[in-house]
Amino acid sequence: MSAMISTRTVTINAAFLQEIKDVHQLLWETLASLRELSEQPDASNGFLREFARLLNNLRDQLALHFSLEEAYGYFDDPVDVAPHVSQRAETLRGQHQELYVCACELVERVERAYDGRKWADVTLLAGAYREFHRQIVEHEEAESELIQEAYASDLGVGD
Numbered sequence: 740m741s742a743m744i745s746t747r748t749v750t751i752n753a754a755f756l757q758e759i760k761d762v763h764q765l766l767w768e769t770l771a772s773l774r775e776l777s778e779q780p781d782a783s784n785g786f787l788r789e790f791a792r793l794l795n796n797l798r799d800q801l802a803l804h805f806s807l808e809e810a811y812g813y814f815d816d817p818v819d820v821a822p823h824v825s826q827r828a829e830t831l832r833g834q835h836q837e838l839y840v841c842a843c844e845l846v847e848r849v850e851r852a853y854d855g856r857k858w859a860d861v862t863l864l865a866g867a868y869r870e871f872h873r874q875i876v877e878h879e880e881a882e883s884e885l886i887q888e889a890y891a892s893d894l895g896v897g898d
């Protein structure tokens with residue numbers, strides 16, 4: 740007897756997904772500012788206050804960004820979708836939750852660093868942010884590739 744394989748297919752609406760990315764300028768600005776700040780960490784009040792402010796913004800902007808993507812950019816579709824597209828779409832959509840949890844952890848961490856104001860905590864925090872930034876960029880690039888492929892193969896392209 741063959742094993743039952745889940746037939747749920749996830750696909751993207753490439754046009755909507757691209758549009759969500761295009762209009763979310765604030766998110767890209769926050770990411771760029773955090774990246775810049777994380778390269779020159781210091782244990783001063785000013786640094787930690789600004790880092791905390793930007794991380795709080797980032798967490799909220801990501802929550803909005805991911806929920807828009809999930810509401811309009813991804814969908815579960817019973818029709819034929821190339822399995823390799825569907826699998827990647829499902830993986831990428833699944834990354835939103837992990838990335839959001841990471842952003843929340845960074846916010847908690849910056850608050851603890853602010854209380855302690857130890858140089859070691861601040862450098863670790865800056866390093867953790869840079870790693871998080873790398874993951875976000877990787878996620879965004881993978882989504883952009885999927886959008887391009889969807890356009891190229893005419894799969895999942897909205898009207």
Ligand SMILES: [Fe+2]
Nearest residue numbers: 808835878882
């Ligand atoms: Fe995404």
